[in-house]
Amino acid sequence: MEDYLNIKGRVLNIQRYCGEDGPGTRTTVFLKGCSLRCKWCANPESIKLKYELDYNRKLCKGAAACGICLKAPYPEGAFYVVDGPDDKVHANWDLADITEEMADMCPTGAIGIFGKEMTARAVLDEVLKDESMYRNTGGGVTISGGECLLQPDFTAAILRGVQESGIHTAIETAGNVPWAYMEKVLQYVDLVLHDNKQMNPERHKKWMGVDNKRILENFKKAYETFPEKEFITRTPTIPGINADEEHIRAVLEFIKPYKNVIDYELLPYHRYGTGKYEFLGKVYELKDYDAPSPELLAHLQGIIDEAFGRKTQEK
Amino acid sequence: MKEIKRVAIALGAGFTPGVNAIIIGAAISAHRLGWQVVGIMDGFEGLLFPERYPNKGLIDLNADAVGKLNPLESDAMGTASMVDPFNVRSINDLDMVEEVDMSDVLLQNLKKENVDAVIAIMMGRGLSILHKLNLKGLQSVCIPRSVENDMAATAVSFGFNSALSFTIEMLDRAKGAAKSAQKVAVIEVLGAQSGWLAIQSGTAVLADAVIIPEFPCDVHKLAEHLKSRINRDRPYGLVVVAEGASFTNQSGAAVSEKAMALKKALSPLATEEESGQFVINRSGKAAVTLSNALQQIMTNEIFPLVLGPWTRGGAATAVDRQLGLGYGSAAIRALKSGQFGTMVSFMPPVMQFVPLIDSLNKVRTVHAESYFIDIAHSLGIFTGE
Numbered sequence A: 001m002e003d004y005l006n007i008k009g010r011v012l013n014i015q016r017y018c019g020e021d022g023p024g025t026r027t028t029v030f031l032k033g034c035s036l037r038c039k040w041c042a043n044p045e046s047i048k049l050k051y052e053l054d055y056n057r058k059l060c061k062g063a064a065a066c067g068i069c070l071k072a073p074y075p076e077g078a079f080y081v082v083d084g085p086d087d088k089v090h091a092n093w094d095l096a097d098i099t100e101e102m103a104d105m106c107p108t109g110a111i112g113i114f115g116k117e118m119t120a121r122a123v124l125d126e127v128l129k130d131e132s133m134y135r136n137t138g139g140g141v142t143i144s145g146g147e148c149l150l151q152p153d154f155t156a157a158i159l160r161g162v163q164e165s166g167i168h169t170a171i172e173t174a175g176n177v178p179w180a181y182m183e184k185v186l187q188y189v190d191l192v193l194h195d196n197k198q199m200n201p202e203r204h205k206k207w208m209g210v211d212n213k214r215i216l217e218n219f220k221k222a223y224e225t226f227p228e229k230e231f232i233t234r235t236p237t238i239p240g241i242n243a244d245e246e247h248i249r250a251v252l253e254f255i256k257p258y259k260n261v262i263d264y265e266l267l268p269y270h271r272y273g274t275g276k277y278e279f280l281g282k283v284y285e286l287k288d289y290d291a292p293s294p295e296l297l298a299h300l301q302g303i304i305d306e307a308f309g310r311k312t313q314e315k
Numbered sequence B: 001m002k003e004i005k006r007v008a009i010a011l012g013a014g015f016t017p018g019v020n021a022i023i024i025g026a027a028i029s030a031h032r033l034g035w036q037v038v039g040i041m042d043g044f045e046g047l048l049f050p051e052r053y054p055n056k057g058l059i060d061l062n063a064d065a066v067g068k069l070n071p072l073e074s075d076a077m078g079t080a081s082m083v084d085p086f087n088v089r090s091i092n093d094l095d096m097v098e099e100v101d102m103s104d105v106l107l108q109n110l111k112k113e114n115v116d117a118v119i120a121i122m123m124g125r126g127l128s129i130l131h132k133l134n135l136k137g138l139q140s141v142c143i144p145r146s147v148e149n150d151m152a153a154t155a156v157s158f159g160f161n162s163a164l165s166f167t168i169e170m171l172d173r174a175k176g177a178a179k180s181a182q183k184v185a186v187i188e189v190l191g192a193q194s195g196w197l198a199i200q201s202g203t204a205v206l207a208d209a210v211i212i213p214e215f216p217c218d219v220h221k222l223a224e225h226l227k228s229r230i231n232r233d234r235p236y237g238l239v240v241v242a243e244g245a246s247f248t249n250q251s252g253a254a255v256s257e258k259a260m261a262l263k264k265a266l267s268p269l270a271t272e273e274e275s276g277q278f279v280i281n282r283s284g285k286a287a288v289t290l291s292n293a294l295q296q297i298m299t300n301e302i303f304p305l306v307l308g309p310w311t312r313g314g315a316a317t318a319v320d321r322q323l324g325l326g327y328g329s330a331a332i333r334a335l336k337s338g339q340f341g342t343m344v345s346f347m348p349p350v351m352q353f354v355p356l357i358d359s360l361n362k363v364r365t366v367h368a369e370s371y372f373i374d375i376a377h378s379l380g381i382f383t384g385e
Helices: A100-105 A120-137 A152-164 A179-186 A201-208 A213-225 A245-255 A294-307 B019-032 B063-067 B103-112 B125-135 B160-181 B196-204 B219-229 B257-266 B285-297 B308-312 B318-336 B371-378
Strands: A008-018 A026-031 A052-055 A111-114 A116-119 A140-144 A168-173 A191-195 A230-237 A261-268 B006-011 B036-040 B058-060 B088-091 B097-100 B117-122 B140-144 B184-189 B209-211 B237-242 B302-306 B342-347 B350-355
Touching: A008 A120, A008 A152, A026 A120, A026 A152, A100 A111, A116 A120, A120 A140, A120 A152, A140 A152, A152 A168, A152 A179, A179 A213, A213 A230, A213 A245, A230 A245, A245 A261, A245 A294, A261 A294, B006 B019, B019 B036, B019 B063, B019 B117, B019 B318, B103 B125, B117 B125, B117 B318, B125 B140, B140 B318, B160 B184, B160 B196, B160 B237, B160 B302, B160 B308, B160 B318, B184 B196, B184 B285, B196 B209, B196 B237, B196 B371, B209 B219, B219 B237, B219 B285, B237 B285, B285 B302, B318 B342, B318 B350
Parallel strands: A026 A140, A140 A168, A168 A191, A191 A230, A230 A261, B006 B036, B006 B117, B117 B140, B140 B342, B184 B237, B184 B302, B209 B237
Antiparallel strands: A008 A026, A008 A116, A052 A111, B036 B058, B088 B097, B342 B350
């Protein structure tokens, strides 16, 4: 057994039968922790590196019928009931510093914890269960996040193991990490799916928390250092933030010199997953933003198709 | 117990009209005891990042400065969108965004500035954060503020009366609009968990119905009530609905679990649908949902309107101005008598001090036996329970 697989990392979830994170049918490994704070994030449970309470109130059977979490060893004030006919328990995330053992005590599974520690070997064993499916569909394994490059050694170890099994590898990244992190991982990657959320540095800082200078430098360096790898750049397309010609054309200009950037995809903004903010006790700040209209998407897609020299219908 | 010589005032996240009145009440009362008073800029930011501010993030609330404050406004110490020293968003040395626990920095800087105690004007999550700071040794007194009046252990939170007055004014206008258009207005007001603003404002303007989170509303029963009230001489209606209200017996609202599972699986490319359970509600959801549901079973035209954040702005009312001065001076009395870790509670006719933990995790809701419900029923207002 290879030693490099002993490394541990923080995994959020391993999702089988994914169809959108690279070619074929894939398994996507979501890691915990991100270095950006995009206000529209559809995976808020992946943002913080630390473990967090996952509370689904719908699963609670009520204080009268259960009430385990209202007593020790749960921290005082972590869970509570509000006066009224509905006696399902509420969670106070500020006070709910709970352990995995405490989460396991909840009989309905309403209380859980986002994130668990795993070795690269354990992840590899899990993803290789579908080895034949990957071969049959031309699929593989994708490491996503959060930001998978925040745990470069762990991500590299998993991908190396997958590659050594002869299976296609991909990552999803926003690229806001030191170049050394990215370089360490890319050697084991066949396809890089990377975001290009906003080309304007000021607007990038406003919506993501930091400007995009290093991100753009990283991807330029990645295109040049790894000419044999394939890259697909993507934009989560949000009206009012980046669903405009200016952004699309700026991205096209950025990737133009690099033949290994094989496509530019638009990911229409949606609000699925925003319910997870409730499970985390967080506020979803973009709740009144609209998804892009089909007409706007078609228009922007037309610009991309033209740049790639293809008719829109061919896509 | 160390003798108090210097007190800091901190203001939690979110806007409440007339907070200056609290500051004035606290400062004047403290000055009379010979204490100095400072305000922390922008929540706790002033002391978390003193280098970003003039005067190290503090504003001197001496007699001269306090004399110049307008008690109707809330502009003395700035505002912060988030006040949580345990999770301060920062950019680390590797240029990555992360949340850092800076509670120790806050406590150290309070000590460095010779602040002996803090008066925290808080609501919602702010109470939990203050409780955590108290557990780490902070000497504090909390003043409750909530335009929705949903804080437990006090009869009236600061800011509620101002919001109520403005809501009544807006409902009067909406009623006028409904009357002139001969339609039924469904007006959404603040109140995610409790319906105080809705029931008190709705009663004041003699609405036809007030729907609050405490009592899920049977839409067909509401429609029957409205039909009984609307006639040729009175061809309009007014329904006040709190934002956290829920509805039963809606036509065509059910979405099968199977359909939802499919939608979830299709994410992120699935087409958005308002009723999706994986989607956070938009602003104005209650008004739109109820309006659509009523329109399906009534022939009268229904229109929704949302007051929402409009209610949070503006100046304080006379009642809140007095209440603010009262809360501020009471907080100083609490500190003087060493009652740290408490919240000032107004239980007419007295101001008292209750342990902060007694207000945490509790919501002050409208009970079925509340006299506000009795009043509404006496006036023929449908309340849904």
